[in-house]
Amino acid sequence: MxxxxxxxxxxxxxxxxxxxxxxxxxxxxxxxxxxxxxxxxxxxxxxxxxISYDYAHMKAYLPGYLEEDFPGLDHAFTVPESLLTLIEKESNGATVTARLEMSGVVIHGSEETFVRVVGVDPKRDKEVFETLETLSGGVTLSDDKEVALIGDRLARDLKIDIGEMATLMVRSAPGALNPRMLPIAGILRTGHPKVDQFSVYVPLSLAREMALLPDGATEIAVLTKSKSTSPEVTAYLAKVLPELEWHTWVALAKDxxxxxxxxxxxxxxxxxxxxxxxxxxxxxxxxxxxxxxxxxxxxxxxxxxxxxxxxxxxxxxxxxxxxxxxxxxxxxxxxxxxxxxxxxxxxxxxxxxxxxxxxxxxxxxxxxxxxxxxxxxxxxxxxxxxxxxxxxxxxxxxxxxxxxxxxx
Amino acid sequence: MENNLVVQAKDVVKTYDEGRVQALNGVNLDVVSASFIALAGPSGSGKTTLLNIIGALDIPDSGSVGIEGRNLESMKEKERTTLRRERIGFIFQQFNLVPVLTARENVELPLEILPGFDRAARKKTALEMLSLVGLEGLENRFPNKLSGGQQQRVAVARALVKSPAIILADEPTANLDSENGMAIVDLMKKMRDELGSAFILSSHDPRVLERVERVVQLVDGRIDQ
Incomplete structure (x- = not known):
C-alpha cells in the first residue's frame, strides 16, 4: 500500500x-x-x-479438383437429386446444392472478358447461398428461363445493362466451344469481388446443357445449422461419401x-x-x-x-x-x-x-x-x-x- | 551502567578511496540510553562517517560497533535494514521529507513498514507525535507548504514515531536560522525527556554544543580526549 x-x-x-x-x-x-x-x-x-457467396460451410469436389490451376469440367461428376437428398439427410437438416462451374468468355458488343460461369439450381442455391438474392437491379434466376446474372463490375466493364443480350461461350466437356446468346436478367452486387467482377450465373440446367453434362456438377455445397458444427459434419460426410473430397470453409479459405x-x-x-x-x-x-x-x-x-x-x-x-x-x-x-x-x-x-x-x-x-x-x-x-x-x-x-x- | 549501553564502538576504523582517505582512525565511543550528546569537530573530522556507522548505514573497515548489544559487523544487509527500521531514527540536515506526502503521512511512513500498526493506529500515533512537536493543525500540509523549522519538526516526529533506541541527527540545525535551530535542539531534548531515546547529534555550532549533555570532539578521525 x-x-x-x-x-x-x-x-x-x-x-x-x-x-x-x-x-x-x-x-x-x-x-x-x-x-x-x-x-x-x-x-x-x-x-x-x-460463407454467403462462395464456400457455404463446406464443399465437396472430386479428388484433385482444387489442385488444378484452372479447375474445369475434367473434374465434374454426376450429382443426381437423390445424392443431394441423401446428404441433407445425413447432415442432420443442412441445406445442400450442386453447382457446375466452368471457365468461359462473355462478349457484349466490342467488349469481351474471361469469366467463371456458374450453373446454379435457383431453388436449392437460395437455401445455401445469398448470391442470387443480392441484386442491385433486375430479377433473379429461375429454372424455366434461359437468362444470366452478372456482377455489377463485370456489367460495367462490358458496358451492358439489364435486358441487353450477351454472348456466353464455354468449352463443353468434350472440348467443343459452345456459345449462347443470353439476356441479362439481373445484376449482382454482393461486395465479394469474385462474384461482382468475374462471374456469370446461369440456371444449372442451362449450364449442364452447355457443358454437355446431364446431372453434372463440379461441387456440392452444404450449409449446416451452425458454422461451428461444420468440422464434425464434414468429417462425417467424408466417411459416408468417401469418393468425394470434403473441405470446411476454413480449409477453403486457407490462403x-x-x-x-x-x-x-x-x-x-x-x-x-x-x-x-x-x-x-x-x-x-x-x-x-x-x-x-x-x-x-x-x-x-x-x-x-x-x-x-x-x-x-x-x-x-x-x-x-x-x-x-x-x-x-x-x-x-x-x-x-x-x-x-x-x-x-x-x-x-x-x-x-x-x-x-x-x-x-x-x-x-x-x-x-x-x-x-x-x-x-x-x-x-x-x-x-x-x-x-x-x-x-x-x-x-x-x-x-x-x-x-x-x-x- | 553496562545494561544501559545502546551504542558501543571499539577501535572503529573507516577509510575511503581505497585507504587514501582516513575518515575514522580508532574511535571508541559508548552511549547510554536517554543520552543527549553531540559529535563536534570541523568538516572532514569524521562526524558523519561515525553517525553512518552507528546508524547501520555503513560498516567499519575494522573495529566493532554494538547497537543494544548486537554487533553490526556480523549482520547482513537485510538485518541492518531491520535494525534501522525498528531501533534507529534519523534526522537529516536537509530534512529529507518525502515531498509527495503530507506531514502526517511522512510521520506515518516508518510505521507503515513496521508490523503491528493498522491504519487507524498509525494515524493516531502520527497525530500525537505531530502534536508533541508543536505542529497541530499542520498535519495535512505538504513539505513545500511548511517552513524549514516546521519541516525539521516533522523530521523529528518521523524519527521518534517508532520509539527507537537511538536518534541520529546529522547537522540538524545547519539549514535553519539560529532561532529555529535552537528551537529544534530544545525540542529534541524535550522529546528525549519524554520518550527516553538516546540522541546523538553532529554539529559544529557552539550554541548547539552548549545545549547538549556531552560533547565528543572529533579531530582527524579520532576522539580528542
Whole structure:
C-alpha cells in the first residue's frame, strides 16, 4: 500500500512529464487497437462473404479438383437429386446444392472478358447461398428461363445493362466451344469481388446443357445449422461419401487466413517498433525520476525500506504509467475504431485490384475484447520492462552516497 | 551502567578511496540510553562517517560497533535494514521529507513498514507525535507548504514515531536560522525527556554544543580526549 501510494503520488508530482511520457505509449496502443480492429473487421466480413457467396460451410469436389490451376469440367461428376437428398439427410437438416462451374468468355458488343460461369439450381442455391438474392437491379434466376446474372463490375466493364443480350461461350466437356446468346436478367452486387467482377450465373440446367453434362456438377455445397458444427459434419460426410473430397470453409479459405496472419505479424512488428520507441521514453522518464530522487531514496533506505521495496515503488510507477497509457490508448483506439466503422474504411482506393480480400466496398473495423486486453497487457509489460532497469538502480544504490552526494 | 549501553564502538576504523582517505582512525565511543550528546569537530573530522556507522548505514573497515548489544559487523544487509527500521531514527540536515506526502503521512511512513500498526493506529500515533512537536493543525500540509523549522519538526516526529533506541541527527540545525535551530535542539531534548531515546547529534555550532549533555570532539578521525 505504501509503495502504491508513493508511486501514484510521484507520478502526479510531474503531471506534465507523466502525461507526455504515457501519451507516446497511448498513441501506440491506440494504433494497435485500431489496426487489430481493422483486421478483425476484415476477417469477420470476409468470413461472412466466403460463407454467403462462395464456400457455404463446406464443399465437396472430386479428388484433385482444387489442385488444378484452372479447375474445369475434367473434374465434374454426376450429382443426381437423390445424392443431394441423401446428404441433407445425413447432415442432420443442412441445406445442400450442386453447382457446375466452368471457365468461359462473355462478349457484349466490342467488349469481351474471361469469366467463371456458374450453373446454379435457383431453388436449392437460395437455401445455401445469398448470391442470387443480392441484386442491385433486375430479377433473379429461375429454372424455366434461359437468362444470366452478372456482377455489377463485370456489367460495367462490358458496358451492358439489364435486358441487353450477351454472348456466353464455354468449352463443353468434350472440348467443343459452345456459345449462347443470353439476356441479362439481373445484376449482382454482393461486395465479394469474385462474384461482382468475374462471374456469370446461369440456371444449372442451362449450364449442364452447355457443358454437355446431364446431372453434372463440379461441387456440392452444404450449409449446416451452425458454422461451428461444420468440422464434425464434414468429417462425417467424408466417411459416408468417401469418393468425394470434403473441405470446411476454413480449409477453403486457407490462403486468406495465411494472408491475414501475415498482415497481423506485419502490423505487430510495426506497432511493436512504435511501442518500443514509446517504452524508451518511459525508460528515460524513470531514469530521470530516480536521479531526481536519490536523497529521498537514501532517506527511505535509512528509515528501513528494503531495496526490494524501493525497486517496487519504481516498478509500480512504471506500471501505472503503462496502465494509464494502455487505458488511454484503448479508449482512443475504441473511439477511432467506432468512428471509422460508421462509414467503413473504403476499399475504393484499391479500384479493381485483387488484394486477396473478399471485400470490395469498405472494411468496417470492429472492437474485440481480446484486442483490448492484448493492448493493455502489452502496454503494462512494456512499461514494466522500461522501468525495470531504473527500479533496479534505485534499489541497489548505496545509502550513504545517496544521502551525502545525491548519487546512487 | 553496562545494561544501559545502546551504542558501543571499539577501535572503529573507516577509510575511503581505497585507504587514501582516513575518515575514522580508532574511535571508541559508548552511549547510554536517554543520552543527549553531540559529535563536534570541523568538516572532514569524521562526524558523519561515525553517525553512518552507528546508524547501520555503513560498516567499519575494522573495529566493532554494538547497537543494544548486537554487533553490526556480523549482520547482513537485510538485518541492518531491520535494525534501522525498528531501533534507529534519523534526522537529516536537509530534512529529507518525502515531498509527495503530507506531514502526517511522512510521520506515518516508518510505521507503515513496521508490523503491528493498522491504519487507524498509525494515524493516531502520527497525530500525537505531530502534536508533541508543536505542529497541530499542520498535519495535512505538504513539505513545500511548511517552513524549514516546521519541516525539521516533522523530521523529528518521523524519527521518534517508532520509539527507537537511538536518534541520529546529522547537522540538524545547519539549514535553519539560529532561532529555529535552537528551537529544534530544545525540542529534541524535550522529546528525549519524554520518550527516553538516546540522541546523538553532529554539529559544529557552539550554541548547539552548549545545549547538549556531552560533547565528543572529533579531530582527524579520532576522539580528542
Amino acid at each position: 505504501t509503495a502504491i501510494r508513493l508511486a501514484y503520488r510521484n507520478l502526479l508530482r510531474n503531471k506534465r512529464r507523466s502525461i507526455l511520457t504515457s501519451l507516446a505509449l497511448a498513441i501506440a496502443m491506440m494504433m494497435m487497437v485500431f489496426a487489430f480492429g481493422m483486421l478483425d473487421g476484415m476477417e469477420e466480413q470476409s468470413i461472412r462473404n466466403f 486468406f487466413y495465411s494472408m491475414i496472419r501475415f498482415k497481423r505479424y506485419g502490423q505487430a512488428v510495426m506497432l511493436g517498433i512504435l511501442a518500443l520507441m514509446a517504452a524508451v521514453g518511459i525508460a528515460n522518464t524513470m531514469v530521470m525520476s530516480v536521479h531526481e530522487r536519490t536523497r529521498e531514496i537514501g532517506a527511505l533506505r535509512a528509515l528501513g525500506f528494503t531495496p526490494r521495496l524501493i525497486s517496487r515503488i519504481f516498478m509500480l510507477e512504471g506500471t501505472m504509467l503503462g496502465l494509464a497509457a494502455g487505458i488511454t490508448g484503448v479508449i482512443l483506439g475504441c473511439i477511432l475504431t467506432a468512428w471509422s466503422a460508421i462509414d467503413g474504411w473504403s476499399m475504393e482506393r484499391y479500384g479493381d485490384m485483387d488484394i486477396g480480400v473478399p471485400i470490395r466496398d469498405a472494411i468496417y473495423p470492429t472492437i474485440q475484447p481480446g484486442s483490448i486486453a492484448f493492448s493493455l497487457v502489452i502496454a503494462v509489460l512494456l512499461a514494466l520492462f522500461a522501468s525495470w532497469g531504473s527500479a533496479r538502480m534505485a534499489g541497489r544504490g548505496q545509502v550513504v552516497r545517496a544521502l551525502r552526494e545525491g548519487k546512487l
